[in-house]
Amino acid sequence: xxxxTDASVILRLGYQAIRRAGLPTDEILTKAGVALGQVDAxxxxxxxxxxxxWVAAEEVSRDTDIxxxxxxxxxLYRGQVIEHLFIxxxxxxxxxxxxxxxxxxxxxxxxxxxxxxxxxxxxTNGIQAHAENIVNRHFSECAMSGVLxxxxxxxxxxxxxxxxxxxxxxGASDDExxxxxxxxxxxxxxxxxxxxxxxxxxxxxxxxxxxxxHIHEQLALEKLQELARYDLVxxxxxxxxxxxxxxxTTLETVASQLNITPRRLRTQLSEAHxxxxxxxxxxxxxxxxxxxxGTNESVERIVYLTGFSEPSTFYRAFKxxxxxxxxEYRKRKQR
Numbered sequence: 331x332x333x334x335t336d337a338s339v340i341l342r343l344g345y346q347a348i349r350r351a352g353l354p355t356d357e358i359l360t361k362a363g364v365a366l367g368q369v370d371a372x373x374x375x376x377x378x379x380x381x382x383x384w385v386a387a388e389e390v391s392r393d394t395d396i397x398x399x400x401x402x403x404x405x406l407y408r409g410q411v412i413e414h415l416f417i418x419x420x421x422x423x424x425x426x427x428x429x430x431x432x433x434x435x436x437x438x439x440x441x442x443x444x445x446x447x448x449x450x451x452x453x454t455n456g457i458q459a460h461a462e463n464i465v466n467r468h469f470s471e472c473a474m475s476g477v478l479x480x481x482x483x484x485x486x487x488x489x490x491x492x493x494x495x496x497x498x499x500x501g502a503s504d505d506e507x508x509x510x511x512x513x514x515x516x517x518x519x520x521x522x523x524x525x526x527x528x529x530x531x532x533x534x535x536x537x538x539x540x541x542x543x544h545i546h547e548q549l550a551l552e553k554l555q556e557l558a559r560y561d562l563v564x565x566x567x568x569x570x571x572x573x574x575x576x577x578x579t580t581l582e583t584v585a586s587q588l589n590i591t592p593r594r595l596r597t598q599l600s601e602a603h604x605x606x607x608x609x610x611x612x613x614x615x616x617x618x619x620x621x622x623x624g625t626n627e628s629v630e631r632i633v634y635l636t637g638f639s640e641p642s643t644f645y646r647a648f649k650x651x652x653x654x655x656x657x658e659y660r661k662r663k664q665r
Contacts, residue, residue, distance in 0.1 A: 361382075490513075
């Protein structure tokens, strides 16, 4: 399965929120292992990196409701292709359905669906495993604020939540939820749900430009295809990790693991602006550096672990990667 990730906008929104809240941004980011350069980068970040962020935010702020409170300081979500898809739609309901079709562009943590039944209307993120954890609670509470603010903006303030279900049992007080979300909240539910009046689905968007919808959808589709190529590169890396020690790490063996033909894999990697050899070389380089800097494994053992058949081949490759010998690199890193 592909590694789950967040779009870079998630990190940027979080960074702006902690700044607006007056919290020490450098201390939180450092404790979370996030470099300031990553905030401005466009690379997606692993979803599991959120754990370090929320742990750091709670520890530094000493606020057990940090997700809920940071949500109050989130900037309005603007300028992304999802927003353009939304506002080029004729009404709120159509915009919502179109945005949900491409929600993965924001985060793999979003898996929302719209349900309209028996006079009720709600968004649900589905039943999720491991719901009782710090990341699920803080991210859910923070994201809910961002969603509500965006919906109110799109509808000129007319969107109003009726009540909210969260799929975790430990949370803030009823009064605090009511203050922040302006509606009741129920904890310990099977799904996280946002209930609202179905009448808002027919609300006409004054910004609607239907003639631009196809342009925005084409852009969203291209970004989704780009994300699929990103997934493929991750799958190839993991397959390389499984086969490296066996000495049978080839395009053919990896393609077999991924259940596609070698020719198709080569073509898809080319479309992702990379190649199998480039990914393999990068994987070996990262692994070798990590083993040399962080372990006492012998160089001979590292040669084997990185999948090289001869020490001389490994030495030449490492010199090409770092302009240092393995011994020089280890001494410098472990000094």
